[in-house]
Amino acid sequence: MEVWEGNRLKRLGDLFEIVKDEDSGDDESPTIILSGNLAKVRRIGAEMSRGRIVVEGDVGMHLGEGMKGGTIRVIGDAGPWVGCMMRGGLIEIEGSAGDYVGASYRGSREGMKGGTIIIHGDAGSEVGCFMKGGLIKIRGDAGQFVGVHMAGGTILVEGDCGGRAGAEMTDGKIILCGYVPSILPTFTIDDVKSSAKVNGEKIKGPFYRFIGDIAEDGKGRLFVSKPRNPHLNFYEKYL
Secondary structure, eight states, X not given: OEEEETTEEEEHHHHSOOOOOTTSOOTTSOEEEEESOXXXXXXXXXTOOSSEEEEESOBOSOTTTTOOSSEEEESSOBOSOTTTTOOSSEEEESSOBOSOTTOOOTTOOOOOOSSEEEESSOBOSOTTTTOOSSEEXXXXXXXXXXXXXXXXXXXXXOSOBOSOTTTTOOEEEEEEOSOOSOOOTTOEEEEEEEEXXXXXXXXXXXXXXXXXXXXXXXXXXXXXXXXXXXXXXXGGGGO
């Protein structure tokens, strides 16, 4: 197997110690275990279609880029662009992740289209940028612009969230269970819901449900926790 070190193509065995375990799965569904600090190693699991990767340590940028199937588990933190342009499979990060989880590259409108990303810690800004399908779960906090340009799929943030959630979204669902500083003026309140659904699972509310981004003729649904955001109760007079 060949990998890039800077601008030089090298054999994987020249850079890492490789040990084959007879119990690591068959050729159709192999398991690869990577141990150590891989924070400067990029594109682990890129274009992956089957099998399983376990990383025992931190990983660098572009984890699971363009992933189509299989499972990646990171026992540590991950850099930016986790699951960018992802099509299928599962990525699970036990720690935190950087910016652009499930997003598109700069200059592209092709974000995540399928699969599931679970971040047990925090995530940076622009989670799900140009997302069109799939599911992203953030167990901790998220930065600004969650779901910016979103056109489909579901994002769940169980912690607090930065501002401008759902900016320029046209479809899809964002559920924010924690504190949100404000709602963009291009979203209109639609209802107060007792719960929100994520792939059949009920997330206990109540939630304010907003529709937007109206500036984009959007029909995206933004669910915001009512108990965690008493400063938003003025919206109730518009119901």
